[in-house]
Amino acid sequence: MDDELLRGLVPQVIAILVRRGNDFATAEDAVQDALVEAVRTWPSTPPANPRAWLITVAQRRLIDVRRSEAARRRREEADADEPEPGPSEQADDTLLLLALCCHPTLTPASSIALTLRAVGGLTTAEIADAFLVPQATMAQRISRAKAAIRDVPLDRTGDLAVMLRVLYLVFHAGHRGKVDLAAEAVRLTRQLARASAEPEVRGLLALMLLHRARDAARWRDGRLVPLDRQDRSLWDTREIAAGVGLLQSALAKGRPGEYQLQAAIAALHDDAASWEETDWGQVLGWYDDLVALAGNPVARLGRLVAVAHVRGGGRALVELGELEEACAGLSQFHAVRGYLLELAGDRAAAAEACARAAGLTTSAPERDHLTRRAAELRSGQAQQPHE
Template structure:
């Protein structure tokens, strides 16, 4: 043990190590819920003991203590004695095993048997290392409600046997949902999703993982320009691009180019390519809309859906004129979120300002959040008061 009277960095260290230790126990065949309980007990013991004497190998210490606590629990059930032996004698994992543990744990937390909301909550709790209170705050629900949701999710996956990591597609979908929640409460969920995507990237050899990581970075690079100091939404075309994080954009582009070079195109790589074209333009007017439309055509082929057709129609309007955009918008069903806003913008570009104002007002009434509603209301008022 090394003497360390302080607690500097202890919380961050335990948050980083907790999911890794849980992954080791899960890979060894432990019940998910029981393993997490054992890890939490080990973390609490570390909080009590490490400020006075921190171990030379903190992860090994936690694995040992959590394993012992799990064994103590298992001893009460004779049917689990074989698992106890395996926990006591299995060697420590190497780097490859640790990467497998990360993917295994993410696969379990994102199991198809879980609802998206439950998968997100369990991922943030078990892999992200957030407390139940932090997850509850992020989703604006009482802590007791979130605790019940996480407990139900753990019971669901505890009945599933995992010998190998599952389909990475489900994991990517959950991480993207986490990313799109953005910043709520004390936790930046977008940053948390990026951190988890980096872990997944280290654990897999899938260019779509790189595509999702690049997409997150290219979008997150614009975060400081998306709102005014008062919290109002700033559309992409009106953002102060000097506020964009150029280092993050460069990293995202590098990751994307490496993924595209492997010639296994997927939807996240395509979305990242579109984001890169926006980030590459010095001004909104310099955006290469023709290429953007070409990438949307690829996205329609890979992942057809109404939201994709909606975004493609806006791109067509920017590339070929608003009337072409309105024709493309006819493929999008009425009632699709933000369809009215897109139609309003296209009508405004075409010079039909009365119809644009009507559609902006309609879009505001159907907006999914207050910031979006206020922005669309201002657009309608701007045209009516012209």
């Protein structure tokens, strides 16, 4: 059975059922029942038209739920008169369903879970495993999300910025449990890019590809390897080329956004043969644009690494101090502080900063890396940082 085919069909079928007047939760449940039946019967008797088969089986499930002969007749008559959607409508349905899952009334956590379930086609168990929570907890989260949008019509594209933010968060959840959420985010963003001409969609997809290109070098013996220590010969040059191509086409539109600017920074890192050969002047320029546009603390902190390489670590530490009141609760603040202090030669203070960052991060790999780094600095065994 083609799992990729099924995942692509799930949002189309749910959207068709919702468009026919069913509420989201009921339609999604019916499609899940149809998928269970598909797993049971398709290996022996695969249908000629998988999407039509799923629609038919899910529709029958809806009819059974209504338990009304009159309602069943009305529904069957309506279905018989409704034409099958064409390719463009299928793409629109996927986009509309993604917008519905990212409705502004939902929390980011709920939107992520619902997107992976309804648009991504993942099971509740897979999503729970990815986010390291009990299946019952994730089931409740998804149920509450479906209830919250029960009466929201599937008739508008929704807020693209919210959809991109949800996909960005899914991507940065990375590989957890049995599901590669980063790969799932790339797949869903590709679908959105096929349905939308907005340059920020291409910018986000470019950013994802440019980061994924480093995957083979990001881990060594199960441990996280920071960018300045990675073996760049392991990077995927085809993925980098694809990301750069997407970025160039997005920037050509003349409407730079946050994801395009982040992708431009990632492209400069991917283009450098080594950490030392990074074009820090251009990196700082793009960071200046990013901070001017978005101004979020993470962008400001990332910019200070470039400041250190262009204007000196002392200047970067002064600017870091100006951010302390707003950013001291962030793991990234202390991680950057540790890096800058290490550049300045103050290893004891750098170790303390790394330990503080380790205590604040919610990422287990990052926590392990920062804890090891703090121990190396304290013992004097840490390698000299790349300048």
